[in-house]
Amino acid sequence: MLQALAPAAVQHPCSSPSAAGSTTEAPWQRGSAPGPQEHPGTELPRLLQQCGLPLRRRLVHDGDVIYRSGDAFTDLHLLHAGIVKTVATSSDGREQVVGLHFKGDWLGFDGIAGRCYGCDAVALDTGEVWSVRYDTLIAAALDRPELLGLLHAAMSREIARDRASMLSLCTLSADARVADFLRQWVEALEQRGLRTDRITLCLSRAEIGNYLGMTLESVSRALSRLAKARVIRFAEKGRRHVEIPDPRALGACIERSLEPGTAVQ
Amino acid sequence: MLQALAPAAVQHPCSSPSAAGSTTEAPWQRGSAPGPQEHPGTELPRLLQQCGLPLRRRLVHDGDVIYRSGDAFTDLHLLHAGIVKTVATSSDGREQVVGLHFKGDWLGFDGIAGRCYGCDAVALDTGEVWSVRYDTLIAAALDRPELLGLLHAAMSREIARDRASMLSLCTLSADARVADFLRQWVEALEQRGLRTDRITLCLSRAEIGNYLGMTLESVSRALSRLAKARVIRFAEKGRRHVEIPDPRALGACIERSLEPGTAVQ
DNA sequence: CGCCACGTTGAGACCGGTCAAACCACGTGG
DNA sequence: CCACGTGGTTTGACCGGTCTCAACGTGGCG
Missing domain, CATH: 1.10.10.10 (Winged helix-like DNA-binding domain superfamily/Winged helix DNA-binding domain)
Structure with a gap:
């Protein structure tokens, strides 16, 4: 599990001065204009580092809890390596795995509206999670619209993926x-x-x-x-x-x- | 159906000079700090008008299509009145109602990532839809972080709602x-x-x-x-x-x- | 080795799908 | 006015896919 978690990946970021290539299109749209379903890949980590955002990196192992339903929402989490499940629990105790998340996925969007997370996020494998305070992330995104665009694209993909799940479940x-x-x-x-x-x-x-x-x-x-x-x-x-x-x-x-x-x- | 669609609501916006009350908290967080699940209500229309955003208003009736899966994504749509269903269709023709949307809900988030909508949005009732170009909306939101906060909260709520649906479907x-x-x-x-x-x-x-x-x-x-x-x-x-x-x-x-x-x- | 968690496979029960018939509201046209 | 057609809804009978329960197999670990 977790091939190539190089030691270099664990040291702290906040390096590499900003050198964003200018794009011809509006900056909050995705810079490289890939195909409709392609994953943003590695541009996001680079961007986060360019912004000098204070990331908290954390190694996780099978079963580790990244956050729990009801925890106060302060951070978004970028899954840098590994696989994570999100588990919703109803008020009467029913549990349901509602999502699987891979490298590059964001975790925690469901906490924005209610100020606390709506489900548990649990690692299924060895991996690494980068956590960023939501408010600092948004503050940075206001200065760097391409970061905002990536965030919106990630939320949008999450919504589309959930709908695909519903289609599969029902039909x-x-x-x-x-x-x-x-x-x-x-x-x-x-x-x-x-x-x-x-x-x-x-x-x-x-x-x-x-x-x-x-x-x-x-x-x-x-x-x-x-x-x-x-x-x-x-x-x-x-x-x-x-x-x-x-x-x-x-x-x-x-x-x-x-x-x-x-x-x- | 559709009580109180006053004639005044149909005339064009772009009025009422900005007079946003200052809040003590960060501006991209929800201004009025309501309970965890309360709906933003009417603050959003006011805010959109304050920003002078060019809205296109459209009256819809039962069966009217607001957008179709595959249409180029340019706009987000705010459902100002009425009820709308979103229908996903798989490549092999299975159809699935994946969401019901009421007054105050946004439509079209799933189109952000892929540059085209991922499902059909169809009115189930007489209603009114306000359409805004996504890029102008984001441009405005960069100047007015409270607008951005409302957008993010709406996306977040959508994600949480989809998960609740999955929980219900599966358990x-x-x-x-x-x-x-x-x-x-x-x-x-x-x-x-x-x-x-x-x-x-x-x-x-x-x-x-x-x-x-x-x-x-x-x-x-x-x-x-x-x-x-x-x-x-x-x-x-x-x-x-x-x-x-x-x-x-x-x-x-x-x-x-x-x-x-x-x-x- | 035994223990334990996990996975596989079988037999029977039951929930929900399928098919069919009838009912109802509504509009059209004689 | 009623006859008729249509689309939506209800209800029943039957059938089949999944669940339930149970037994057994397998691999990891002290």
Whole structure:
């Protein structure tokens, strides 16, 4: 887990004097004008450092809590490495994994409106989180509109992603939901330029099931069926390592399961 | 529908010279410091007008499309009156109602990141939409951080609301989901200071079912059961008018259905 | 080794989907 | 005025996908 957490990444920022290349378009729009779904990648860390923002860096491990529902909202958190889940809890005690977050994602947007976080953020893996005070971040963004643009884009992506989850939850069968879950995971890796033929599910079956609105047994069965259909393959050691020879086969699998009377296999 | 759309509301803004009361707290935080879940209410329209932002006002009616998925993103839209649904469509044609929006909500946040809208926004009722160019809005917000704060709070609320939907979708039975749907609707009215003992569902059973991840028949059955349990009552004319004597009975109903082996009635 | 958490697989029950019929409100046109 | 068609809603009967419960397998660790 967490390849290449170089020691250099742990020392403090506040270096590299500002040298933002001028852009022809409005500064609060994304500087490099990438494709519609591409991930901003590495420009954000550089920008944060250029602004001289006081970041607090923190190494986290599996199970570490980054913030809890109800904690006073003061910071936004940039996930610099690792994987984090966000868990919502209703007043009557129901728990629900509502999001998975990868490198480059921001955490804590849901706390802005209510002045306190609305869910728990828990690390699923070794990783690193950069925390910035929200008010200093906004103060800096007022001087550097491109930073504001990146923030807005991140919030916008979060909203779009939540909607995609709802679509998946409401319109797909349990098996298809699992396939779609894998597809989304692969997509997240792809956008970050990581290898996509093999993924490590750092959640238990129970967590996956909770996220997808089904039981852990159904998740297990769905994965077994996908494996039997040769869409995925379990790596030799441990059933949390999944090989995905062709990611597009997952999509085909989902579409096939939409036709009535068609199971995965 | 749409009570009190005074003629005065249709004439153009750009009046009332700025006279923002100074606040003791940072300007990008919400000016009036209300409770954690209160709706900003009417301060936003005033602020938009103070900034002299060029708004385009548009009256909409049931079925009118405000924007479509794939349309180029240029504007954010403030729903000044009426009710709007947002509908996501997957590449393979599945449609999903992913949000309901009431007076004071912003529409179009999901278009910021990808430069085009990610879903359709369709009016469910007579109403009025104010459209502002996103870039002019941001330019204005850089001069008036309290406007930026309101925007961020709106995005934050949207994210929190989506998560609440996921929680409801994944953890509640069909009947409880319908009860929770009504509860949320009442809550939305409450936050806007409207009467909550009677609501008009301006969606068909099919739309409600789609939104809640169930069939229209199940919605109908759930409503019938709630009526039989005296938690709701259908008004004499039309089955889209629902009286809710005690909104808290809905919550009790949801909790009761969590205990195993307990249906609504 | 035993223990424990996690994962898999099977059998049966049940919730909610599917299909079908009937009802209702509303508008149109004879 | 009523006949008719239409779209939305309700209700019932049946079926199937998931959940529930249970047993078993597996890998890690003291």
